[in-house]
Amino acid sequence: MNNPQIISKTILFHGMSEEELEAALQSLQAEEKDYRKGQLILHAGKRTDRMGLVLEGSVSIESNDFWGNRTILSHVEAGQVFAETYALLQSESMLVDAVANDTCRILFLDIRGLLKTNALEGWQGKLIRNLLIISAQKNYHLSGRSFHTAPKSIRGRVMAYLNTVALQKKKTSFEIPFDRQQLADYLNVERSALSKELGKMQRDGIIKTRKNHFEIV
Numbered sequence: 732m733n734n735p736q737i738i739s740k741t742i743l744f745h746g747m748s749e750e751e752l753e754a755a756l757q758s759l760q761a762e763e764k765d766y767r768k769g770q771l772i773l774h775a776g777k778r779t780d781r782m783g784l785v786l787e788g789s790v791s792i793e794s795n796d797f798w799g800n801r802t803i804l805s806h807v808e809a810g811q812v813f814a815e816t817y818a819l820l821q822s823e824s825m826l827v828d829a830v831a832n833d834t835c836r837i838l839f840l841d842i843r844g845l846l847k848t849n850a851l852e853g854w855q856g857k858l859i860r861n862l863l864i865i866s867a868q869k870n871y872h873l874s875g876r877s878f879h880t881a882p883k884s885i886r887g888r889v890m891a892y893l894n895t896v897a898l899q900k901k902k903t904s905f906e907i908p909f910d911r912q913q914l915a916d917y918l919n920v921e922r923s924a925l926s927k928e929l930g931k932m933q934r935d936g937i938i939k940t941r942k943n944h945f946e947i948v
Contacts, residue, residue: 759844760840782840784837790835792813805869
């Protein structure tokens with residue numbers, strides 16, 4: 732394993748000793764893979780028996796329909812995980828795609844054995860606890876997205892999203908993890924309409940923006 736220090740600092744392996752981490756990675760059949768920007772990591776309609784932990788780069792969780800429409804559901808950064816629900820359910824096909832947002836390295840883990848173990852001590856207990864924390868955090872962020880897409884107007888959606896980011900970062904000047912197309916997909920609006928509305932918001936003195944940097948005036 733090339734990144735033991737990075738792995739040990741992630742929330743998934745929080746609280747584990749060096750010995751516990753080594754035992755966990757071996758038992759979970761940890762395997763690292765590299766992906767280039769835009770490459771498909773996991774495909775909707777397929778099943779997976781492994782979850783992914785992002786070591787470098789970032790991953791977009793997307794809903795892509797048969798008509799070419801894309802909706803970005805979440806942005807998974809380094810240190811965060813994805814596909815843990817599908818890896819545990821096993822029998823359910825994925826409803827989303829996992830796509831490399833940029834050049835990234837993923838650590839895949841087979842967590843199916845956690846459902847069969849009676850051990851609540853050692854690394855198994857810690858991993859299960861950490862997975863519960865991660866699940867709660869994901870539910871929190873998913874509910875946040877429902878707030879962002881609830882307003883009927885594009886301006887309302889942009890303001891709802893920027894308000895959330897400002898509250899999380901505790902400042903009014905910040906960068907977001909999306910480019911224009913990704914932000915449009917996340918807010919479920921047309922890119923051209925979004926760009927037009929952002930221009931109006933700047934002229935109205937509501938925001939200042941350049942690329943992915945925003946300032947709430």
